[in-house]
Amino acid sequence: MDTADQPTLADVAERAGVSVATASRALTGARxxxxxxxxxxxxxxxxxxxxxxxxxxxxxxxxxxxxxxVLPRYTTTFLSALIESVSDGLEHHDMSLVLRYSEPDAVHxxxxxxxxxxxRVDGIIICPPSLEVSRESIEAAGAIPVVQVGRxxxxxxxxxxxxxxxxxxxxxxxxxxxRGAGRILVVGLDADATADVRRIRALQATGALRGVSVSAAxxxxxxxxxxxxxAERLVSEYASGDDGWSGPDALVCANDDVASGVxxxxxxxxxxxPGTVQVASLLDLAPGREDHSTxxxxxxxxxxxxxxxxxxxxxIGRGSDRVARRVSLAPQLVxxxxxxx
Amino acid sequence: MDTADQPTLADVAERAGVSVATASRALTGARxxxxxxxxxxxxxxxxxxxxxxxxxxxxxxxxxxxxxxVLPRYTTTFLSALIESVSDGLEHHDMSLVLRYSEPDAVHxxxxxxxxxxxRVDGIIICPPSLEVSRESIEAAGAIPVVQVGRxxxxxxxxxxxxxxxxxxxxxxxxxxxRGAGRILVVGLDADATADVRRIRALQATGALRGVSVSAAxxxxxxxxxxxxxAERLVSEYASGDDGWSGPDALVCANDDVASGVxxxxxxxxxxxPGTVQVASLLDLAPGREDHSTxxxxxxxxxxxxxxxxxxxxxIGRGSDRVARRVSLAPQLVxxxxxxx
DNA sequence: CTTTTGCTTGCAATCGATTACCAAGGAGTC
DNA sequence: GACTCCTTGGTAATCGATTGCAAGCAAAAG
Numbered sequence: 001m002d003t004a005d006q007p008t009l010a011d012v013a014e015r016a017g018v019s020v021a022t023a024s025r026a027l028t029g030a031r032x033x034x035x036x037x038x039x040x041x042x043x044x045x046x047x048x049x050x051x052x053x054x055x056x057x058x059x060x061x062x063x064x065x066x067x068x069x070v071l072p073r074y075t076t077t078f079l080s081a082l083i084e085s086v087s088d089g090l091e092h093h094d095m096s097l098v099l100r101y102s103e104p105d106a107v108h109x110x111x112x113x114x115x116x117x118x119x120r121v122d123g124i125i126i127c128p129p130s131l132e133v134s135r136e137s138i139e140a141a142g143a144i145p146v147v148q149v150g151r152x153x154x155x156x157x158x159x160x161x162x163x164x165x166x167x168x169x170x171x172x173x174x175x176x177x178x179r180g181a182g183r184i185l186v187v188g189l190d191a192d193a194t195a196d197v198r199r200i201r202a203l204q205a206t207g208a209l210r211g212v213s214v215s216a217a218x219x220x221x222x223x224x225x226x227x228x229x230x231a232e233r234l235v236s237e238y239a240s241g242d243d244g245w246s247g248p249d250a251l252v253c254a255n256d257d258v259a260s261g262v263x264x265x266x267x268x269x270x271x272x273x274p275g276t277v278q279v280a281s282l283l284d285l286a287p288g289r290e291d292h293s294t295x296x297x298x299x300x301x302x303x304x305x306x307x308x309x310x311x312x313x314x315x316i317g318r319g320s321d322r323v324a325r326r327v328s329l330a331p332q333l334v335x336x337x338x339x340x341x
Numbered sequence: 342m343d344t345a346d347q348p349t350l351a352d353v354a355e356r357a358g359v360s361v362a363t364a365s366r367a368l369t370g371a372r373x374x375x376x377x378x379x380x381x382x383x384x385x386x387x388x389x390x391x392x393x394x395x396x397x398x399x400x401x402x403x404x405x406x407x408x409x410x411v412l413p414r415y416t417t418t419f420l421s422a423l424i425e426s427v428s429d430g431l432e433h434h435d436m437s438l439v440l441r442y443s444e445p446d447a448v449h450x451x452x453x454x455x456x457x458x459x460x461r462v463d464g465i466i467i468c469p470p471s472l473e474v475s476r477e478s479i480e481a482a483g484a485i486p487v488v489q490v491g492r493x494x495x496x497x498x499x500x501x502x503x504x505x506x507x508x509x510x511x512x513x514x515x516x517x518x519x520r521g522a523g524r525i526l527v528v529g530l531d532a533d534a535t536a537d538v539r540r541i542r543a544l545q546a547t548g549a550l551r552g553v554s555v556s557a558a559x560x561x562x563x564x565x566x567x568x569x570x571x572a573e574r575l576v577s578e579y580a581s582g583d584d585g586w587s588g589p590d591a592l593v594c595a596n597d598d599v600a601s602g603v604x605x606x607x608x609x610x611x612x613x614x615p616g617t618v619q620v621a622s623l624l625d626l627a628p629g630r631e632d633h634s635t636x637x638x639x640x641x642x643x644x645x646x647x648x649x650x651x652x653x654x655x656x657i658g659r660g661s662d663r664v665a666r667r668v669s670l671a672p673q674l675v676x677x678x679x680x681x682x
Numbered sequence: 683c684t685t686t687t688g689c690t691t692g693c694a695a696t697c698g699a700t701t702a703c704c705a706a707g708g709a710g711t712c
Numbered sequence: 713g714a715c716t717c718c719t720t721g722g723t724a725a726t727c728g729a730t731t732g733c734a735a736g737c738a739a740a741a742g
Contacts, residue, residue, distance in 0.1 A: 005484075006458070008728055019692045024730060031731085034690065054460045055399045056728035059697050064396060066439075073425065080421040084414065087442050096460065098407075099440045101428050117347070119395045119437065143346075286627065349698055360722050365700060372701090375720065397698035400727050 007048040016044035068116035072129040085305030104130040145315035164328035170206040177210040179340040181250035186216040188254030222254040227261025255283040279338040295339040297331040348389040357385035409457035413470040426646030445471040486656035505669035511547040518551040520681040522591035527557040529595030563595040568602025596624035620679040636680040638672040
């Protein structure tokens with residue numbers, strides 16, 4: 001039984017013939033210790049295979065060197081890039097990552113935060129599962145710094161890292177306009193959802209500057225099937241006889257899945273892409289897969305993770321006198337064969 | 342300052358007019374407390390917004406309700422399914438997940454384990470980054486239960502969950518044989534790597550039962566380019582003039598990437614798939630994307646995660662008197678358009 | 683030679699929750 | 713009525729590391 005337990009600092013101290021205080025100081029370097037004892041303690045520590053008990057240390061120091069990361073469960077694919085970069089960033093600061101998935105319901109979301117607070121994490125990075133639900137969860141964190149990533153809930157307590165939406169939309173519109181597009185139709189954005197409305201407005205604003213008209217198709221869902229349905233309607237409405245096309249000359253899809261559906265239908269129905277219609281996507285769902293069949297915007301998840309960690313570490317160090325900061329990062333445009341070269 | 346700190350059990354006890362012992366008992370239910378005091382303590386707790394300090398509790402109980410998950414960094418795509426299912430399983434037991442990525446080098450791997458031990462996690466789930474490196478890391482865990490998942494390092498200390506390789510290979514060979522394949526060529530497996538040799542052997546063994554010959558192509562790498570190179574060689578060797586084909590009538594690729602490369606080349610060179618040659622993959626790299634262009638084996642990552650948690654929780658409860666257990670799960674065959682219907 | 687300064691080292695308190703142990707009071711038994 | 717048994721509450725020790733305070737000792741200053 002005795003051998004199974006991890007050795008404690010007291011064991012090390014006894015073996016080295018010093019007090020626990022000295023042993024602690026020798027190992028942490030909190031205060032100087034004579035070379036002789038320093039060496040003895042180190043040797044004792046090594047020979048016993050001593051490992052500092054982080055739990056006890058955390059209790060005393062009121063600091064756990066742990067950060068909670070709360071992510072929504074859906075769209076897991078591209079969040080793994082975020083997890084990795086956050087993990088890397090934290091490792092760089094000798095901190096650990098406690099991961100938790102959230103559902104878009106208030107109770108579960110709140111429980112996640114409560115549990116992390118109970119663990120006394122030093123900070124929290126959260127991608128709010130829903131724009132309505134998370135505000136009070138975030139505020140419940142109280143003195144614990146919170147950084148939101150990917151999405152925003154308005155709060156004056158927390159920093160946030162997100163996509164530069166304006167830049168994203170303008171990059172895409174410019175890309176299409178440069179390639180001759182004059183009428184853009186948006187597919188897969190919901191004109192009844194706040195965030196989507198903002199995106200549509202941004203697309204229109206940029207379009208106006210370039211003399212491009214931008215309108216939104218009726219919302220049929222931001223998934224593959226939605227793209228298929230939307231494209232079917234387009235074809236039946238605008239394709240006249242053979243090769244005639246009186247519809248928009250560019251389609252901006254909410255994401256790659258929608259774009260895939262759209263592309264499949266257009267090709268099947270003989271509408272030339274990118275000859276007659278160009279297609280692009282606002283969100284790369286599968287970064288890492290070098291596909292290039294669709295021109296798309298790659299969200300800077302790794303950079304967002306790094307930035308979130310930077311903000312959080314900074315906020316932890318700074319204490320409570322802080323102003324909410326907001327960092328926006330530009331996406332990367334990945335040209336594909338669905339727009340002209 | 343005082344309001345910023347979390348309230349402690351002592352605060353609750355004072356407010357309720359009882360001792361901390363009673364407050365603790367009322368909240369944990371460790372021992373019965375009279376209804377009157379029970380109510381008072383609960384009210385005090387709620388009105389103060391008390392949250393048990395898990396750090397202090399862990400120190401006293403010698404149990405952190407935390408599990409470490411160590412994953413290799415590469416091939417992130419399909420590990421996210423594992424992370425999710427492990428997370429779910431643990432949440433079900435009110436345990437937290439500490440995530441850590443490993444590199445295939447011994448020092449880093451060891452540090453990960455040491456750090457988790459320092460945090461006094463109750464158990465560890467690990468996907469060994471390399472078959473050579475991780476053994477002593479795992480053994481360093483000592484009394485802390487370890488479950489390996491996805492890959493195995495021989496140890497008598499740890500349970501493991503993995504793919505039922507024999508079943509996997511036989512499912513695939515049977516699928517091809519049922520569809521008329523008589524000569525199977527394996528692409529993307531390395532005849533110099535132990536694990537791959539075992540797979541090739543298993544394929545051959547199953548083939549023998551069905552009267553199918555199985556041989557392995559020279560190793561050109563288990564990536565897209567490797568598939569391309571392998572297919573180019575095949576075509577130049579076996580395609581005679583137009584439509585003649587004297588090569589194998591089925592290709593088993595190490596994974597979807599290899600298969601994609603193979604398919605691209607075969608189609609470009611006019612070899613009919615699945616008419617002349619059928620193609621299948623041993624490993625679905627992007628589960629969740631419903632592609633169906635390639636017949637593939639989907640590894641049961643969610644189930645593996647669940648099983649790993651089950652084994653670990655069991656091992657934690659059981660203490661040290663345990664025998665290494667090994668659970669093998671069958672993959673799921675997902676038919677695609679690269680083999681005959 | 684004495685006093686002061688400076689550096690090490692040890693003692694004991696501390697972080698917050700849990701629990702072994704003790705004491706008091708009530709119920710039940712002979 | 714005296715005794716035991718059971719329930720409930722409090723006191724204080726405990727988990728393991730860190731650190732304020734003070735003591736001890738040597739070198740430097742007077």
